[in-house]
Amino acid sequence: MNDMGQAAVSADKAPRTERGRRTVRKLLEAAAQEFGARGFHEAAITGITGRAGVALGTFYTYFESKEELFRALVRDMSHAVRQHVAEAVRGAGDRIAAERIGLAAFIAFTRQHPELYRIIEEAQFVAEDVYREHYRTFAAGYARNLAAARARGEISEGPDELRAWALIGMSVFLGMRYGIWDEDMSPAEVADRAIDLVSEGLRAR
Template identity: 45%
Template sequence: MTIPDELQGDEDVFVSPATGRPLTKRGEATRRRLLEGAETVFAEQGYHEASIVKITERAGIGLGTFYLYYDSKQSIFEALVVDLNRRVRHSMSEAMAGADSRLEAERAGFAGFFRFTADHPALYRVVREAEFVSPETLRLHYSRIVEGYEAGLRTAQQGGEVDRALDPEVTAWALMGIGELIGMRFLLWERDGAGKPPEVLEPKVFDDMMRFIDNALAPRTAGEKDT
């Protein structure tokens, strides 16, 4: 089967707070530089130590230009959470495209997630800080992932690919938790002799995780359910 683009949401149209109008291509490129600068600064220094000056310096953009796009440090932080969320969902969805089964799609989707988090470890720190800086944005981040995930699981259950006894919402949250903590332990925390994190998740770790997930999702026969 072909896995639908279930994790890829439409990108919101950005409207400049200064002009009230959507951005031009040049304006969007400037906004992207600001978000990239914010990603680096928030990841390295945390929300409270970060500043608009540091973000604009990292982005190579004048301080006054910042306010054409965002009106505060919190507003660009929230925009960054939404942007990281959109990009990680895109990475997962792109990886899942063309999968022939739900279990194959799970494997591909997790691979896409780990590739993104290896390249963007800021995702972890930014999301953790969102719990205190902007709880509503934190909830949006997780909800956008779970909503699509849950829909995909329901479809797979109807097709007999996933155990129908499982609650799709609980399962979606559990799977998301597995991916997040495995990535934290074996990508974010892992270091080589030079203190560098790995560029990819160790294959054995990935295979062990997927064996666990495959066993959890696989349909059960009547006899298996009774034991």
């Protein structure tokens, strides 16, 4: 989890003090537990404030509703997962190496934070605009990285945006299958095998 508490809440309710930011951070962490364990419909604001050790009135200082907190949480998680992957790949030798390290980091992250997976997926049905924003932002950044790597001659020519969506879909499904459902392979093994496909392709040579 990151420290973007300030950006997560609506502008007029944004915390102005360090203490306020800590409270929002506590509410976001408690919300990740509550929504992850119970789903949006079953989750209760009192369940979240109870987990956070925060009074119900304090909740309403920062959020207008359960849905508003859910939206803030999805944005927060979206930022956290992109930041986690970006930090992992910093210093990678080239784009293929970055793909491998980034995928291993993503799968490890889903394994550590299985609630992230459920919450982002559930956003499709609770706050679809935030769900789309998450993947569009992810894909736009990914496409920029692919374009830069093409310019450096590290990867072949090809359509950056479409490749970004294909690679994100691959990561999300490998994260679901090998990160959340089963742990029969380490994140590094999954990444090695998947990036061999991405780098070399299926064609027999």
